[in-house]
Amino acid sequence: MIQKTIAELNKIFKLLNKEYFEDKLVEPIILIQTKSKKHTLGTCSTNPIWEKKNDEKDKRYEITLSGAYLNRTLEEIVATLLHECIHLYCSLNKIKDTSNNCVYHNKKSKEEASNRGLIIEKDKTIGWSLTKLAEPTIKIIATWKIDNTAFDYWRNSKEFKVEKPKTILNKYKCPQCETKITSSKALNIICGDCNTKFELVEEKKGE
Numbered sequence: 001m002i003q004k005t006i007a008e009l010n011k012i013f014k015l016l017n018k019e020y021f022e023d024k025l026v027e028p029i030i031l032i033q034t035k036s037k038k039h040t041l042g043t044c045s046t047n048p049i050w051e052k053k054n055d056e057k058d059k060r061y062e063i064t065l066s067g068a069y070l071n072r073t074l075e076e077i078v079a080t081l082l083h084e085c086i087h088l089y090c091s092l093n094k095i096k097d098t099s100n101n102c103v104y105h106n107k108k109s110k111e112e113a114s115n116r117g118l119i120i121e122k123d124k125t126i127g128w129s130l131t132k133l134a135e136p137t138i139k140i141i142a143t144w145k146i147d148n149t150a151f152d153y154w155r156n157s158k159e160f161k162v163e164k165p166k167t168i169l170n171k172y173k174c175p176q177c178e179t180k181i182t183s184s185k186a187l188n189i190i191c192g193d194c195n196t197k198f199e200l201v202e203e204k205k206g207e
Contacts, residue, residue, distance in 0.1 A: 001153060006030055008150035009065065009081060015144050016082055020116040025088055026061065033064040034155055041069050042080045044087035046102060061088055067155030074148055075133050078141055079118065083131045086113045098127075105129040172198040 009030045017025045029050045033043070048059035063084045070077065090097040090112060097109035103126055110120045110128035117137035121130040133141070173180045174191040181187075181198065189198050 002032055004147075004150045005032060005070070005153070008147050012078060012081055012141075012144070012146060013063075013085065015141075016078075016085055019140060020082070021085065021089055024092075025085060026092065028061040028063045028088060031062065031064045032067045032070070032155075034067050034157075041066055042084045044084040044091070046087075046091055061091065063088065068157050070151050070154035074146060074151065075138060075141070077151060078146075079131050079133045082116065082118060082133070082137075083113065083129075086116060086118070089116075171201050173201045175199055 010027075013025075013027070013030060017023055017027075026048075028044070033040075042063065042065045044064075045062040048061050050060040050062060052058035063081070065077070065080060065084075069080070086109065087097065089095075090108070095108055095112065096106075097112060098105055105120075105127035107128060110122075113120045113128075113131070117134050117140070119132050119134050120128045122128050123130050169182055169184060170186060171180065171182050172187060172189070174194055174196055176194040176196050177191060179191060179193070180201075187198065190196065191198060
């Protein structure tokens with residue numbers, strides 16, 4: 001069942017690699033993530049985290065897709081996989097495409113994605129990350145004869161959801177260098193670079 005899904009994702013990866021990356025991407029380990037952060041469609045490791053026994057040279061990156069979002073259209077799933085392939089390409093080519101612990105997608109991320117069949121829009125929190133396939137890309141994948149039945153199953157996590165108590169998230173910013181920090185506690189701190197007191201810029205409830 002899930003093996004069929006992963007096999008089809010590997011097939012799509014190879015087609016994307018050939019079409020948009022000249023077959024130069026190192027083949028990653030592709031997994032279905034059963035537990036992930038809210039609204040996270042997929043991830044790509046920033047370093048190769050899989051190794052082959054008795055072969056230290058064979059190291060692989062990891063791409064995961066959220067099982068909770070496999071109920072989307074095939075085009076949306078392919079868009080997410082291609083998005084993660086862009087991150088893999090950037091890691092392999094030493095292109096810094098994200099910041100803030102790989103959450104915020106910068107203009108480099110947008111540029112690389114736009115050059116490889118994606119339309120990218122900006123979100124105020126995660127940057128240039130909102131992803132959909134460009135029309136020419138949709139026409140290309142329509143010729144690939146992808147097995148839609150490989151995506152018949154998705155993980156409905158509602159019954160496993162446990163409500164967590166809400167915490168207060170305090171966001172602070174240095175008024176000079178604009179360095180930002182977030183804390184669940186009230187802070188009274190000074191920026192070590194500017195010798196200036198951090199200011200509270202936002203206070204809200206979070207998970």
